[in-house]
Amino acid sequence: MQQSNAYIITFSIILTVVLGLLLSGTAEVLKPIQKKAEELDTKKQILGAVMPAEKIDAMKPDEINSFYQSRISSKVVNIDGEEVEEQDGAQVTAETIDVGKNYKKDPEDRLYPVFIFHEEGNVDAVASYIFPVYGNGLWDNIWGYLALQTNMETIEGITFSHAGETPGLGARITSTDVQERYKEKSIFNESGELVSVVMQKGEGKDYSGEPHKVDGLSGATITAEGVNKMLKSYLEHYKAYIEKNKEGASGMALN
Amino acid sequence: MSTDTAEKEIALKESEALLSKRRKKLVTDPLVDDNPITIQVLGICSALAVTTQMQPTLVMALSVIFVMVMANLSISLLRNKIPTRVRIIVQLAVVASLVTLVNEVLQAFAYDMYKELSVFVGLIITNCIVMGRLEAYALGNKPYDSVLDGFGSALGYSWIILTVAFFRELWGSGSLFGIPIFDGISSLFGGDFQLATNGLMVSPVGAFIILGLLIWVQRTKTGYVEH
Structure with missing residues (x-):
């Protein structure tokens, strides 16, 4: 059957409109649910930096929300480590800051959320500080949450996520055994300089004696470099805040 | 005359049982004798990519x-309306929309699965099995038969x-659906006994090997030979 051009064009237009309406309709309906799921996922990632993954997996969404509520407090700081409460007349909260969007701005202009893991019901009994980090992997963005112990030096834990790293290679940054490697490592060297923790090239070596090095990802050198750059740059951005809140630093002396 | 016979044919088909022998064959044929993966060797890419664990594989299968x-x-319902010259684009548009729907639903209700699978779910669009069935069957057959064919x-x-x-x-990984099996077996025999996992199985190479063995077993049984 040979149809006229007019028929083909009409058919295509109708099909496009129908499918377009169907898709935008579903997207609109599902948006609030998707947003909730995404927020829950962010909370899981934040908690993942200070808790074992199995424990989080075992929790129901409501439990995660209430646990997050009772154990995490948050604030927003600028590059100088000063707390920011509003910007351009609008209130800012750590949860609403899009780290990815901020990443496109100049480091000086960015807002930096800080999440504080504390004892239940006591905001001052800080257990660890969690800092979001953001950067580029091989194909797309990578991000994560780095938790420091109260000495602001030792890594308590870390979680990584990615948008499109190669499964089995770069995507391994999300696996717990890779993230475990960062535990107990130190971001400052003996003379107090910020050196971050650097993932090495090649895999399978033992770096347990070296506080600033972790084993690499075989076959994912560029992702690993992205992770290194991300950690280093964000630790630099948070440096002012980190220095201010070091145990025994000026803030404590005032008390 | 010709309209007469056509009407008779329609009447005949309508009286066919809901699950007649011919229709059952539509579903059962692709299971073994005409399996899209092992016989037609289509859709291999996703078969390799998602099969490291049971759970994402199940989600992928359902999708x-x-x-x-x-x-x-949908294609079968539209089969007399679709302009032949743009039929591939039409099929693609329909499949792509459905896949986007699946992706949106996963993002809303199974966010963890969405994170893991969204790349592969997107690739269903290019899964040769889908387009192949549309082109080979749905375009020329009635809706109900086409549904059975697609399902099969x-x-x-x-x-x-x-x-x-x-x-x-x-x-x-020594587990199924994330439940550790190997650890369970090991603990039955006491501390010294340990079942080792094979890292090769986690990489795509493992999928090739399993798939190859499956095809071998199946073709030995059915006697299928490629010409």
Whole structure:
């Protein structure tokens, strides 16, 4: 059957409109649910930096929300480590800051959320500080949450996520055994300089004696470099805040 | 005359049982004798990519079943309206929309699965099985038959990838659906006994090996030979 051009064009237009309406309709309906799921996922990632993954997996969404509520407090700081409460007349909260969007701005202009893991019901009994980090992997963005112990030096834990790293290679940054490697490592060297923790090239070596090095990802050198750059740059951005809140630093002396 | 016979044919078909022998064959044929993966060797890419664990594989299988049934149904309903010259684009548009739907639903209700699978779910669009059934069957057959045909092919695809995933997760990670099996077996025999997992199974190479073995077993049984 040979149809006229007019028929083909009409058919295509109708099909496009129908499918377009169907898709935008579903997207609109599902948006609030998707947003909730995404927020829950962010909370899981934040908690993942200070808790074992199995424990989080075992929790129901409501439990995660209430646990997050009772154990995490948050604030927003600028590059100088000063707390920011509003910007351009609008209130800012750590949860609403899009780290990815901020990443496109100049480091000086960015807002930096800080999440504080504390004892239940006591905001001052800080257990660890969690800092979001953001950067580029091989194909797309990578991000994560780095938790420091109260000495602001030792890594308590870390979680990584990615948008499109190669499964089995770069995507391994999300696996717990890779993230475990960062535990107990130190971001400052003996003379107090910020050196971050650097993932090495090649895999399978033992770096347990070296506080600033972790084993690499075989076959994912560029992702690993992205992770290194991300950690280093964000630790630099948070440096002012980190220095201010070091145990025994000026803030404590005032008390 | 000709209209007469056409009407008779329609009457004949309408009286056919809901699950007549011919229709059952539509579903069962692609399971073994005409399996899209092992016989036609289509849809290999996703069969390799998602099958490291049972759970994502199951989600993938369900997604493919949904997409294939719905795509076959819509194309079959439209089969007399679709302009032949743009039919591939039309098929693609329908399949792509369905896949986007699946992706949106996953993002809302199974966010963890969405994070893991969204790349592969997107690739259902290019899964040769889907387009192949649309082109070969749905364009020329009635809606109900097409639904059965799509369901059969998707089921054929599903059981193969689930089988591959079963062995890959069991041997590669020592677990099934995330439940540790090897650890359980080891603990039965006391501390010294340890079942080792095979790292090869986690990589795509493992899928090739399992799939190759499956095809070998199946073709030995059915006697299928490629010419």
